[in-house]
Amino acid sequence: MENVKVFSIIIAVFSVLSVESVGLKDLKTCNFGAVYNFGDSNSDTGGGSAAFWPAGKPCGETFFGRPVGRGCDGRLIIDFIAEHLGLPHLSPYLDSIGTSFRYGANFAIGGSTIRPQNESMSLNGVSPFSLDIQIVQFDQFKDRTGHFYNRSYPRHHRNLPRPEDFSKALYIFDIGQNDIAAGLRKKNDSAFHASVPDIVDQLAKAVQNLYEHGARTFWVHNTGPIGCLPVSLHYHDIKPEELDEQGCLKAQNAYSMEFNRQLKARVIKLREELPHAALTYVDIYAAKYELIGNAKKQGFVEAANICCGFHEDEIQVYCGHKQNINGTEIYAGSCENPSDFISWDGVHYTEAANRWVAHRIINGSFSDPPLPIKHACHIP
Incomplete structure (x- = not known):
């Protein structure tokens, strides 16, 4: 395990030095003719609504x-990425109406996991x-x-991807949060930790298949702080000792961090296995x-506050739903100013928060190697 940590540090340092030695001004902007995204509700632009039931007001x-x-008040991180690359928002693969796949497709579905789960959408919300x-x-x-x-005739090409663009496309992975949620539901730390190598290996196999x-x-996105x-x-x-300095659940975030640690090590290994890939x-x-x-x-309110939904006196009504409470029908609508909130519905981020995160990852500040997304096709 220590060898993996040391190797990861060496690779990360080497990547930074390689990028700095070349200089961004010397790198050509990548010509991504299309984007293909795989994920869960954090990047689902309508696949879940097409497959199950539509996201309502x-x-x-x-x-x-x-x-x-989309499971928020507006755009997702994937939308801001597409806009930054000068491309339209991605059409969901499963959506049959008004779609265009000329510049890519989105295969993300809310509730999806990396590893198939023996659960269901109706029972646990697992896709x-x-x-x-x-x-x-x-x-x-x-x-x-x-x-x-x-x-087909050339006039029919406008909604179809050009075959030559597949090799020049950007392939995004934004998935894993629901695998962690499944582990938390089962309340078995040892079983979850034993499952992580297989989870990240299945993501690696997906990358290998595409390669x-x-x-x-x-x-490849790691997963956010679920706690x-x-x-x-x-x-x-919750007991006070269960929270960290930001008011997050330490035990739940430990699950995310362990998954992320192993995912990063696996991505580093993939760079050796796939020499012509930019990861x-x-x-x-x-x-x-x-x-x-x-x-x-x-400029946001406290991060624990929820914009959409009813959460008072231990009564929880999910965003957009209605519930009869003591003879009164409660509609769990949205707050007056969603842009003041980080959380839209308790699980998903608002458009304002998605924009904040997107702008910081797009420039390479949180990437390994530290390249802006428009230069992500280059191998350090």
Whole structure:
């Protein structure tokens, strides 16, 4: 284990030195003709709504003015990434209406895990579209769109990806939080820790599969501080000693940190195994934890506050839902100013918080190697 830590430090230092020796001004901007995303609700732009039931009001109110399948008031980190790259927002692979896959596709589904779980959407909110299924969907997508692109009239090409763009696309992974949540539900620390190597190895296999089919640039997010989610703080009886200096549950964050530690080591190993791949490890945990720790300085209310939902006197009504309480119907609507909040519904971040995090990871500040996303195709 110590050897892995030492090797990780050496690689990280070497990456920084390599980038500094070349200089960003000497690197050409990557021409990402498309983006393909794999993930859960943190980057789901409508796949879950297409597969199960649509995200209803007040979701989407801040930017889109209506629900558009995202589990927050507006845009997600993946939306800000697409905008930064000069590309349209990604259409969900499962959405059959008004979609265009010319510049990529989004395979993320809310509730998805890396490793398939013996649970269900109705019982635990766990999606059957685990990462292995998302990769199978991508393989089919690539095969079928290539077939139709080569056989259809040019006027039909506008909604199909160009076959040559697959090798030049950016492949993003933003998944793992629900694997950790599953481990927390089972309340078995030893079982969870024993499962982490297999979880990160399954993500590595997904990267390898894409690499074998021509993908070369990968942008891999680790998972955020799950113990800082207000849902964890509102739904449990908590003792003061269980919290860290930011008011987050230490034990839950320990799960996230262990997953992230092993994920980073596996990404470093992938760089050896896939010599022609540019692999960027993005520390979402550090970015989000920094925001939570500096909420007021950054213009937000306390990080534990929830914008959408009813959470009073130990009564919890989830965002957008109604519930009869003591003869009175309660509608769990949104707050007056969502941009003042970090948390939208206790689990997902607001558009304002997503923008804050996105702007900090896009410039490479939380990346290994520390390259801006527009230079992520370069191998240090």
